[in-house]
Amino acid sequence: MIKKLGYYLFASFFCLFRLAPVKKQKIFMVATHDDSDEGNIGIVAKRIKEKMPDAKLIFLTKRDGIRRPFSFFLIKAYHMATAGTIFLDNEFMPMAFTPISAKVKVVQLWHGTGTIKKFGQDSDTGEVAELARRANERLTHLIVNSEMTKRQYASAFNQPLENIHILGLPRTDLLLDKKRINAMKKEFWRRYPELENKRCILYAPTFRDYEVEHPRIALDLASFVGQMEESEVLLLRLHPHVAANCPAALLSKYEGRVYNMSDYAGVTTLLAVADCLITDYSSIIFEYCLLDKKMIFYAYDLERFQGDGRGFYEEYDGFVPGPVVQSQQALERECHKDDSDRERLQKFREEMFAYRDGNAVNRLLELIFNIK
Numbered sequence: 001m002i003k004k005l006g007y008y009l010f011a012s013f014f015c016l017f018r019l020a021p022v023k024k025q026k027i028f029m030v031a032t033h034d035d036s037d038e039g040n041i042g043i044v045a046k047r048i049k050e051k052m053p054d055a056k057l058i059f060l061t062k063r064d065g066i067r068r069p070f071s072f073f074l075i076k077a078y079h080m081a082t083a084g085t086i087f088l089d090n091e092f093m094p095m096a097f098t099p100i101s102a103k104v105k106v107v108q109l110w111h112g113t114g115t116i117k118k119f120g121q122d123s124d125t126g127e128v129a130e131l132a133r134r135a136n137e138r139l140t141h142l143i144v145n146s147e148m149t150k151r152q153y154a155s156a157f158n159q160p161l162e163n164i165h166i167l168g169l170p171r172t173d174l175l176l177d178k179k180r181i182n183a184m185k186k187e188f189w190r191r192y193p194e195l196e197n198k199r200c201i202l203y204a205p206t207f208r209d210y211e212v213e214h215p216r217i218a219l220d221l222a223s224f225v226g227q228m229e230e231s232e233v234l235l236l237r238l239h240p241h242v243a244a245n246c247p248a249a250l251l252s253k254y255e256g257r258v259y260n261m262s263d264y265a266g267v268t269t270l271l272a273v274a275d276c277l278i279t280d281y282s283s284i285i286f287e288y289c290l291l292d293k294k295m296i297f298y299a300y301d302l303e304r305f306q307g308d309g310r311g312f313y314e315e316y317d318g319f320v321p322g323p324v325v326q327s328q329q330a331l332e333r334e335c336h337k338d339d340s341d342r343e344r345l346q347k348f349r350e351e352m353f354a355y356r357d358g359n360a361v362n363r364l365l366e367l368i369f370n371i372k
Contacts, residue, residue, distance in 0.1 A: 003093070004127075004131075006094075007093050007094040007096065007097055007131070008097060009073055010072065010073055010076075010077050010094040010097075010098075011094050011096075011097030011098045013073050013074060013077035013078070013081075014077045014080060014081045014094070014097075014098045015081075015098070015099070016081075017077055017078045017081035017082060018081045018082075018099070018101070020078075020081065020082050021082065022082055022083070022084050022101055022103050022104060023056070023082050023083065023084055024084040025052075025054055025055050025056055025084065026055075026056045026058065026079065026082060026083045026084055026085075027048065027055055027056065027057050027058070027083060027084070027085045027086075027087065028058050028060070028079055028080045028083035028085070028086045028087070029041050029044075029045055029057055029058065029059045029060065029087050030060045030086065030087065030088040030089065030090065030092050031059060031060065031061050031062075031089050031090075032060065032061060032062045032089070032090045032092065033062070033089045033090040033111040034089055034111050034267075035059070035061040035062065035063075036265045036266050036267075037266070038171065038174060038265075038266040038267065038268040038269065039089060039111065039171060040087075040089050040109040040110070040111065040169055040170045040171050041059075041087060041089050041109065043170040043171055043173065043174065043361055044087060044109070044170050044361060044364065044365075045057055045059075047170075047361045047362075047365060048365070051365060051369075051371050052369065052371070058076070058079040058080075058083065060072075060076050060080070060092075064076060080098075081098075083104065084103065084104060084105070085104065085105045085106075085107065085368060085369075086100075086104060086105070086106045086107065087107045087109060088106070088107070088108050088109065088110075089109050089110060089111045090110070090111060091120075091132050091135055091136070092135060093131050093132070093135055094135075095134075095135040095138050096130075096131045096132075096134035096135040097134075098138070100138045104140075105140050105141060105368055106138050106139050106140045106141070107139075107140070107141040107142075107143065107364075107368060108136075108139050108141070108142045108143070108157065109143050109169065109170065110142075110143075110153075110169075112283035112286070113145055113169045113171065113172055113283060113286040113287050114145060114146070114149050114283055114285075114286035114352055115149070115152060115153075115156070115283050115313065116281050116282070116283065116285070116312055116313070116314075116316070116319065116320070117206070117281045117305075117310045117311065117312055117313075118156070118310040118311050118312065118313060119156050119310060120132060120136075120155075120156035120157055120158075121133060121136075121155065121156055121157065121158045122155050122156050122310075122313075123310040123311070133158050136157045136158055136159065137158075139157065139159060139163060140163065141163060141165060141367070141368065142157055142159050142163055142164045142165070143164075143165055143167050143168075143169060143364060144164055144165070144166055144167075144169075145166065145168055145169055145172070145286070145352060145353050145354065145355075146166060146351065146352050146353060146354050147166065147354070148351060148352065149166075149352070150164045150166055152313050165367060166354050166355075167355070167360055167363040167364055167367065168353065168354070168355040168356075168357075168359070168360030168363065169360055170360050170361040170364060171268065171287065172287060172290060172353070172356075172358075172360055173358045173359070173360050173361055174268050175268060175271070175272075175287055175290045175291060176290060176356060176357070176358035177358050181272045181291075184266065184268065184269045184272050184273075185269075185272055185273055187269070188269050188270075188272075188273050189273075192259070194256075195233060195259075195273070197231075198231055198232060198233045199229070199231050199232045199233070199275045199276070200232075200233055200235055200273050200274050200275050200276075201228075201232060201233070201234050201235065201274070201275065201276045201278060201335065202235045202237060202261075202270055202271070202274035202276070202277050202278065203219060203234060203235070203236055203237065203278045203279075203298075204237035204238075204267075204270075204277065204278070204279050204282055204284050205218060205238070205239075205278075205279060205280050205282065205298070206239075206279070206280050206281040206282045207239035207241065207242065208301070208305070210304075210308055211242075212241065215239075215241055215242040215245045215246075216242070217236070217238065217242065217246060217250075218298070218300055219328065220328055221234075221250070221251075221253075221254055221258060223328060223332070224328065224331075224332060225254050225257050225258060227332045227335075228257065229336075233256075233257055233258070233259060234254075234257065234258045234259070235259050235261045235270060235273075235274065236251075236258065236259065236260050236261060236262060237261050237262055237264075237267065237270060238260070238262040239262075240262065242262075243260065243262035243263070246260070246262075267284070268287065271284070271287055271288050271291060272291070274288075274293070275293060275294070276293065276294045276295070276296065276335065277293070277294070277295045277296070278295075278296045278297075278298050278331065278335075279295070279296075279297065279298070280297055280298055280299050280300075280305075281299070281305060281312075281316075285320065285321065285322075286352055289321055289345060289348055289349050289352070290349065290353070290356065292345065293339075294322070294339040295320075295321060295322035295345075296322055296323055296325065296331060296334050296335065297320050297322055297323065297324045297325070298325055298326075298328075298331050299316070299324055299325070299326055300326050300327065300328075302316065302324075302326060320348075321344050321345045321347075321348035321349075322339075322341070322344075322345070323337075323341075
C-alpha cells in the first residue's frame with residue numbers, strides 16, 4: 001500500500017509537470033536495475049554523449065526513491081514529464097499512472113539479454129501484474145536479441161510484435177569487443193592481483209522466491225573448496241538479499257579461496273575473468289555464451305522450481321547450453337571435465353543472437369534518433 005501511494009504521488013507531480021513543453025533533447029534514463037557503465041543504460045548514455053553533444057541526460061537509479069523525496073517526487077518527475085525520450089532497464093511502476101505524450105518515445109531495454117524462466121505477465125499475479133501491464137502500455141519500443149526472445153517478451157510485456165525490435169542489446173557489445181574485455185580484465189587484476197593467474201570459477205545463482213525467509217548459499221563450501229585445485233578460486237555473485245544475509249564468518253574461513261563479488265559493480269567484468277560459470281536459471285547465460293567458455297547448470301531444485309517457481313518458456317534440459325547436474329557431487333565432478341559439447345553452445349548462440357557484430361547500440365541510436 002505504501003509503495004502504491006508513492007506511485008500515485010509521483011504520477012500526480014508528473015501530470016502537473018506535463019503542462020510544461022516536452023524537450024526533444026532531454027533524455028530520461030531509468031537505470032533502477034543496473035546503473036553501472038556496463039549496463040544497457042550506461043552503454044547507451046555513453047554513446048549518446050559521443051553522438052549527441054547537445055542532449056541532456058537525466059538519470060533515475062536505485063539510489064533515488066522515497067528516501068530522497070524531494071529529488072524523486074519533484075525533480076525526477078519533472079524531468080521525466082518533459083523528456084522527449086525515456087529509456088528503461090526495468091519496469092517503473094509509477095508509469096501505470098503517468099499518461100505519456102504521443103511525442104515521447106519510451107524504450108524498454110530491460111536488464112536481461114534473454115530469459116529461461118517466465119516473468120512479467122507470464123508469472124506475476126494480482127495487483128503487481130495489473131500495475132505492470134498498465135505501465136508497459138506506455139512503451140513504444142522493446143529491444144531484443146532474437147526471434148525467440150521477441151515472442152517470449154511479447155507475452156511477458158503484453159506488447160504487440162510491431163513494438164519489438166531485434167537489434168541486439170547494448171550490453172552485449174562489450175562482450176564482443178576484445179579490446180574492451182582485455183581492458184576490463186586488466187582493471188580487475190589490478191584490484192585483485194592475486195587472481196591474475198588463477199582459474200576463476202564464478203557461481204551466480206538465481207534468487208528463489210521461496211527462500212526469501214531463509215536465504216542461503218546452496219553450495220557446501222567446505223566440500224567445494226576441498227576439491228578445488230590450488231590454481232583455482234571460487235567467485236560468488238549472489239542476489240543482494242542472499243549476500244546481505246550471508247554470515248561474514250562463513251566466507252572468512254575460506255579466505256584466499258572464495259571471493260564474494262556480490263557487490264562488484266560490473267557483472268560483465270566478472271564474466272570476462274571467469275573461466276567457468278556455474279548457474280541455474282539465470283539470464284546471465286545469454287551473455288556468457290558469447291565468450292565461448294564452459295557453463296555448468298546446478299539445478300539442485302529443478303522440480304520444485306518448475307512447480308513452485310515461475311516455470312520455463314522451453315524444456316529446461318534440452319534448452320540450456322551445458323551439462324545439467326542436480327547434486328553437489330555431480331557438480332564437483334563436472335567442474336574438471338573437458339568442455340566437449342561445443343556444437344550445442346554454438347547452436348545456442350546462433351538461435352539467441354540475430355547479431356553478434358558489436359553494433360547493437362549503433363542500431364538502437366539509428367532507430368530512435370535516426371543517427372546513422
